Amino acid sequence: MPLPREDVEATTPKFLRDKYAIVGVGETSYTRGSDKSTRALASIAVRNAMVDAGIKPSEIDGMLSYQFNDSVFSPFVAGDLGIRLNFYMDVFGGGSSTEALIGIAIGVIEAGMCKTVVIFRSMNGFSQVRIGGTGVRSAIPVSGDMMHSRAYGWQSAGQMFAPTFMRHMHDFGTTAEQVAHVRVAHSHHASNNPKAYYKKRITVEDVVSSRMICKPLHLLDCCVETDNANAIIVTTAERAKDLKHPLVRIRGVVGRCSKPRVDMHYQAGPISTVAGHYAKDILWPNAGVGPEDVDLTGSYDAFTFTTMLQLEDYGFCKKGDGGHYVSDGTIMLGGKRPNNTSGGHLCEGYTHGIAMVIENVRQLRHDADDSCPIGPDGRRQHTYDYCEGGCRQVKNAEVSANLGWAMPGTGSAMVMRRG
Amino acid sequence: MISAQYLGMPLEINDLDHENLNYFAYCAKHDFRLQRCASCKLLRYPPTTACPWCSELSSEWVSVEGRGTVHSYTEVHHAIQPAFKQYTPYLVLLVELDTQSGMPTREEGLRVIGNLVRPDGVLAPKAEVERVGIGTRVRMVFTDVAPGLALPQWTIDETAASGMPWRYRG
Numbered sequence: 001m002p003l004p005r006e007d008v009e010a011t012t013p014k015f016l017r018d019k020y021a022i023v024g025v026g027e028t029s030y031t032r033g034s035d036k037s038t039r040a041l042a043s044i045a046v047r048n049a050m051v052d053a054g055i056k057p058s059e060i061d062g063m064l065s066y067q068f069n070d071s072v073f074s075p076f077v078a079g080d081l082g083i084r085l086n087f088y089m090d091v092f093g094g095g096s097s098t099e100a101l102i103g104i105a106i107g108v109i110e111a112g113m114c115k116t117v118v119i120f121r122s123m124n125g126f127s128q129v130r131i132g133g134t135g136v137r138s139a140i141p142v143s144g145d146m147m148h149s150r151a152y153g154w155q156s157a158g159q160m161f162a163p164t165f166m167r168h169m170h171d172f173g174t175t176a177e178q179v180a181h182v183r184v185a186h187s188h189h190a191s192n193n194p195k196a197y198y199k200k201r202i203t204v205e206d207v208v209s210s211r212m213i214c215k216p217l218h219l220l221d222c223c224v225e226t227d228n229a230n231a232i233i234v235t236t237a238e239r240a241k242d243l244k245h246p247l248v249r250i251r252g253v254v255g256r257c258s259k260p261r262v263d264m265h266y267q268a269g270p271i272s273t274v275a276g277h278y279a280k281d282i283l284w285p286n287a288g289v290g291p292e293d294v295d296l297t298g299s300y301d302a303f304t305f306t307t308m309l310q311l312e313d314y315g316f317c318k319k320g321d322g323g324h325y326v327s328d329g330t331i332m333l334g335g336k337r338p339n340n341t342s343g344g345h346l347c348e349g350y351t352h353g354i355a356m357v358i359e360n361v362r363q364l365r366h367d368a369d370d371s372c373p374i375g376p377d378g379r380r381q382h383t384y385d386y387c388e389g390g391c392r393q394v395k396n397a398e399v400s401a402n403l404g405w406a407m408p409g410t411g412s413a414m415v416m417r418r419g
Numbered sequence: 420m421i422s423a424q425y426l427g428m429p430l431e432i433n434d435l436d437h438e439n440l441n442y443f444a445y446c447a448k449h450d451f452r453l454q455r456c457a458s459c460k461l462l463r464y465p466p467t468t469a470c471p472w473c474s475e476l477s478s479e480w481v482s483v484e485g486r487g488t489v490h491s492y493t494e495v496h497h498a499i500q501p502a503f504k505q506y507t508p509y510l511v512l513l514v515e516l517d518t519q520s521g522m523p524t525r526e527e528g529l530r531v532i533g534n535l536v537r538p539d540g541v542l543a544p545k546a547e548v549e550r551v552g553i554g555t556r557v558r559m560v561f562t563d564v565a566p567g568l569a570l571p572q573w574t575i576d577e578t579a580a581s582g583m584p585w586r587y588r589g
Contacts, residue, residue, distance in 0.1 A: 133499050141429040148465045153503040154511045162493030163513045215494040216587045269526035
């Protein structure tokens with residue numbers, strides 16, 4: 001772990017850096033057809049996170065969740081699990097909520113409103129409310145601001161983001177083959193993740209020959225839709241030190257940082273630039289590290305392009321070089337800075353970003369749940385052999401960065417470290 | 420309240436949504452108007468309650484020439500709305516108007532959404548879709564939906580000197 005840098009001026013008071021930790025993570029399986037309500041899924045995920053942390057329901061007194069009118073609210077999950085709440089809030093939103101809510105959790109604990117917060121996202125994103133916008137979401141009357149979008153058959157996330165992707169190709173010569181490497185890398189990672197919905201390794205040719213959805217997005221440039229719930233427990237590092245896992249500390253967060261004119265962000269260019277361009281100036285000073293200090297990333301992969309655009313705008317490479325960065329081996333397991341080692345939304349399952357944070361927590365514990373054998377101490381004996389079906393633990397992972405995405409105009413981010 | 424059906428979708432503008440009622444009522448007269456801020460005089464799109472640059476609440480509707488250049492686009496092959504399927508591939512165009520282009524800063528402009536349509540407002544056929552890309556000059560036409568409601572749309576400006584537009588080849 002590099003020491004805090006003195007050459008940057010943090011905007012977060014420095015005493016908050018490293019003061020909070022993620023102490024428990026849990027999830028359900030990733031399926032298409034959970035045969036469970038979002039209430040049941042959420043309760044299972046929160047319980048799994050409590051078991052992971054080794055804490056009792058009575059030790060949790062705060063709850064946060066996010067949703068699109070497609071999920072259960074906190075009071076029911078708390079009731080199911082015997083958690084008495086001193087604080088709860090269910091917010092509207094999808095991708096880029098996780099890191100923002102972790103920041104809120106730090107804030108409410110710091111304000112003395114509660115002591116330990118669980119954050120969940122529960123969704124039947126395939127079998128109930130289709131995340132891609134088909135089914136019930138496509139039947140809602142078009143009104144208000146949607147008169148300038150859905151009325152034109154401009155509705156799904158892919159359709160809405162595509163002008164950003166297309167303009168990046170135009171401005172910088174980025175190619176479909178370059179960004180297809182994101183899917184290839186994540187498919188390799190997923191092949192070493194027993195939880196992943198899509199475990200098959202694929203090639204660049206598989207991606208660019210898959211059917212066109214909306215240019216420049218082929219089918220395999222788009223993520224999967226699945227049913228699942230995930231949960232994360234946040235508390236102070238002080239409380240965390242008696243718990244069973246190695247500490248994973250929160251270095252800094254950015255929540256729903258936005259481009260100008262976020263109502264219709266295409267009014268303010270360059271439209272090939274995304275919110276990370278603004279968020280980076282909060283993230284790195286808050287975290288006291290820079291991109292070069294990061295061992296692994298969790299750049300949101302709703303689409304292959306979203307991973308590339310964010311890595312570029314957060315400064316992992318020069319502006320315009322994102323296509324090269326994601327295709328030169330850097331983001332693969334075994335490369336310099338692997339991205340989404342779980343397989344991400346493209347392959348593991350679709351969770352609106354929370355599973356990417358969970359994966360990095362496990363990586364920083366040096367306990368990625370791959371197929372490596374479990375030793376006498378109950379921990380996995382990682383081989384660092386990344387062959388198909390093998391290990392997916394990043395060697396000596398100390399610092400991670402999560403780059404959450406809501407849309408080109410809004411993003412959230414977080415840096416975590418081990419120890 | 421305006422309530423109409425368009426390509427299988429219910430479109431609704433309620434009585435409290437004065438900005439959109441005005442905007443689409445002018446479109447229904449085939450008169451493209453945007454709000455001009457009473458204070459800083461900048462035009463804005465889409466309709467909003469206040470000025471995005473100076474937060475002034477007062478504005479007036481002024482006619483704006485419906486001509487511009489395709490700034491970016493997507494070509495939809497997999498439609499979400501069932502009634503759009505018969506028109507695939509269709510284009511969603513982000514068109515930068517000539518008016519106020521590069522203002523108030525170099526990277527800003529009035530970027531107006533629309534489909535590529537035939538001059539009569541019906542979604543354009545594949546042969547026309549394949550002629551359009553970033554840089555294509557377009558002019559505005561309207562798709563009439565109901566009394567008080569027409570959608571501003573784009574069609575190829577055949578009178579414009581046309582270079583080769585940039586198109587995604589794949």
